[in-house]
Amino acid sequence: MSVVHALPDATSGTAPVLEARALAARYGHVEALHPIDLHVAEGELVAVLGPNGAGKSTLLRAILGLVSNSGTVSLRGTPLPRQNPVAVASRGVVLVPEGRGIFGPMSVAENLELGAYRLRDRAEFARRRERVMTLFPRLKERLTQVAGSMSGGEQQMLAIGRALMAGPQVLLLDEPSLGLAPRVTEEILATLGTLNGEGLSIILVEQKAPLALELANRAYLLSVGRIVATLDPREITSYDELAQHYFA
């Protein structure tokens, strides 16, 4: 049985930062994401949970327009173009994709520069870079290193740092903990908490539900391409309770 909680809507009055209405996605003739509604309010960290193959990555890719999609996605009330990831990214909807997508043969510094591809303001560039160095001091020591030769955790830090260089309106992360040691995962998730604490709106897709729920204001539970529950993390007190949702 899935429980749908009626949550107080933090957005009342202002448009959400990101809002999807009847967003669906298909691979060829197969609809992998059935029409869903989802929103992220200003300053919210929303977790998207669900088992393998539930459609979590597809959801993020549909928001960016990386898969053929239907429905609408709006950024602060303005509809985003439907199948144009470059335009969506340029508006500040920035995805750290599954598998990180860093430019392996290029240096760490070049990766960060490319994150700020749209930015022409040198002072702002320096400011953002300084910020990333503060958040991930390990990147600072490795600026000239070839990105692909770093550890998985460092590469994930770079991927997030590169996304921050774009000055995102909303940051989308697809399983940043994938393949990382628990300690590194905690470090990275803690940084996301810090960023969110400073007001950055975030959608976090995670398999490691307990960790994500610690940070999240709200969580959507996805199963077989549908949102089956919207959870309030404060009400999920035990792992068993969560497992119930997974297998409902």
Add this chain to the structure above:
Amino acid sequence: MADFSYIPQVLVSGLGIGCVYGLIGIGFCVIYNASGIVNFAQGAFVMLGGMITHGLLQRYGLPLLPAALIAIAVVALLGVVLERVVVRPLWDRKATMFTMILATLAAQIVIERLTLIVGGDQPKTLPVFTDLPPLQIGGVAVSFQLLWIVGASLLAVGALAAFFRLTRTGKAMRACAINREAAALQGIPVSRMLAAAFAISAGLGAMAGILITPTQYTAFNVGVPFAISGFIAAIVGGFGRPFGAFLGGLMLGLVQSLAILGFGAGWKTVAALSVLLLFLFIRPSGLLGAATK
């Protein structure tokens, strides 16, 4: 039997043609890196470089250098037109590699035939850039045209390296080559990068065509053989590796010249294809290893 005392002389001229193959090979790589497309219209750019320069000299009486620069710019622009008119619509429809190859090959034939209609079927040539007797260096005659070819090629390769390493657009093009989707996620306009790649490739092709024409001739149908040599250079260099392609071109030029000396002019193509087969069998990833996709 061949006279081996000619070997240094032959190697020197092989170097010249090798540079030209190398420039064409780089053109293949730059487009391939930006898009995964093998552009079989590459030869048309080479042919047009020589033909347009010739036209500007004959019809408008321009001096050589401005004529050459204008021709390179015009051909680079034509590269962008080709990308917009032929490649982009197919690309947007997610056409297969085979469709792209056929479409660019068709473009090659159309450009060739149009050139035949406009310019006629008579071979044309260009004057040498510096009309002085060859330099004698250690018993080897080095023509000024060869110096132009090698010098201009090295300059182009150096400029390209600087472009890819230092400029924002160059870095963005490299990013597209490494991971196009990730590049799009950074807001890098990937389709504009593709147009830039066509412009660069076309410009390099035109430059190759202009440099080599004074030593031979040009006509509406010289494109394809040059494209094949450039394609081999790109494979020998490790496809997708611009500087590998340049080395591959040099190697191909040297081997061809030696084959012509040793066995006669008829063996030129045999030598080129042997080099290709040898690499496909022994070192399919090329001199520098194929670019990782």
